[in-house]
Amino acid sequence: GIQVEQSPPDLILQEGANSTLRCNFSDSVNNLQWFHQNPWGQLINLFYIPSGTKQNGRLSATTVATERYSLLYISSSQTTDSGVYFCAVDSNFGNEKLTFGTGTRLTIIP
Amino acid sequence: DTAVSQTPKYLVTQMGNDKSIKCEQNLGHDTMYWYKQDSKKFLKIMFSYNNKELIINETVPNRFSPKSPDKAHLNLHINSLELGDSAVYFCASSRQGRGYTFGSGTRLTVV
Numbered sequence: 001g002i003q004v005e006q007s008p009p010d011l012i013l014q015e016g017a018n019s020t021l022r023c024n025f026s027d028s029v030n031n032l033q034w035f036h037q038n039p040w041g042q043l044i045n046l047f048y049i050p051s052g053t054k055q056n057g058r059l060s061a062t063t064v065a066t067e068r069y070s071l072l073y074i075s076s077s078q079t080t081d082s083g084v085y086f087c088a089v090d091s092n093f094g095n096e097k098l099t100f101g102t103g104t105r106l107t108i109i110p
Numbered sequence: 111d112t113a114v115s116q117t118p119k120y121l122v123t124q125m126g127n128d129k130s131i132k133c134e135q136n137l138g139h140d141t142m143y144w145y146k147q148d149s150k151k152f153l154k155i156m157f158s159y160n161n162k163e164l165i166i167n168e169t170v171p172n173r174f175s176p177k178s179p180d181k182a183h184l185n186l187h188i189n190s191l192e193l194g195d196s197a198v199y200f201c202a203s204s205r206q207g208r209g210y211t212f213g214s215g216t217r218l219t220v221v
Contacts (some may be wrong), residue, residue, distance in 0.1 A: 021193060032220055033209050037151070041215050084151055088210070091127035096141060098202070098210050100153040 002027045002091040004101035012107045013077055021072040021104045023087030031090035032063050033098070034072050038083045046072070046085075077108045114138050116201045116213040124193055124221055131186045131216045140205060142166070142184040143218030144176060147198040147215070156199075159184055191220045 003026040013019055025032070034046040047054050047061040049070065054061055058078075063070040074081055084103040090096055116133040121128040123129050135142060143166075144156040159178040173189045188195060201213040 030206075031209060033211070043200065043212040043215070045209065045211060046178045077133070086153065088153075090210075096160075096204065096206070097143070097158055098204075099155075103151055 002029070002089060002099050004087060004089055004099055006085075006087050006101035006104050008104060009049075009106045010107075011100065012109065014109050015077055015079060017108075018075045018078060019106065020075070021074075021087075023070040023072070023089075023101055024067050025070075025087075025089045027068070027091050029089040029091055030096075031098070032070055032089050033088050034061055034070070035085065035086045035087055035088065036081075036083050037103075043086070068081065072107075077106075079108045079110055082106055082108045113211050113212040114201055114203055115214055116199075117217060118199075118217075119214065120217050121219065122219045125191055125193060127191050128189045129191060130155070130188070131199055131218075133184045133186070133213060135182055135201075135203040135211070137205070137211060138205055139203035139208075139211075140181060141203060142178065142181070143202040143204070143210075144184065144186050145202060145212075147200060149197070153200070157184075157186075165209070189216075191218075193220050196220045202213040 004067045005024045023069045036044045053063040058075045062094045141160045143158045157176045158198045162178045179182045188199040198215045
C-alpha cells in the first residue's frame, strides 16, 4: 500500500515563530488532507489539497503531486497551534481509504 | 450542527464485556469509516462502508462487527473486550472530491 512519511517527528518552537511541516508519499493520490489533532484529541481538518496551494489565515499548504510531497506552513505560531499534525492520503488505486502519516508533534512555548 | 457525531465520548468497561459505539453523519456522504488510534497516536483504518455495503475490512478481529442500517449511520459493536482494545476510535465519512470528515472520537478503556 501507499507509504506516508512526515517530518520532523517533533518540533518545539517559541510563540511567534514560523514552521514548515513536510509530508512525502510513495504513489499518486486522489486526495491529500492535513489534520490538526488538538490536545483534547479532536481531529480538525485543515486542508483538502490533492494539488496546488491553499491559504487559511496563518496556515497555508502546498502539494506538488508530481513530486509526491506536501508542505504545511504555520506562521506566527500561537500556543493553540500545539498538537499533532497529520498528513493523510487516498491513493488512486484500490478501494477508497485514507492512509495517515505518523504525524509531527508541534509544541509552542509561550 | 455536528457533521459527524459519535457516542459515547468515553467508555470504560471490564474485560469480557460487549459494547457498542454509534456514529451518524448529516453530510449526505456515501462512504463511512471506522479508524483506530493506538497509544502511539497511529491512525489506521478498520472498516469502510459505501451505501450500507462493506467495502474494506482491514484484518480486524471478528470480535469487531460494524453495522450500517442506512448510509447516514455506521455503528461498531465489540464482543468480548480485551485490554488491547483500549484505544480511541474515530468515525469518519467522505464524498469523492470533498475529502474526509472525522467525528470527535470515542476513548475506550478496558480494565
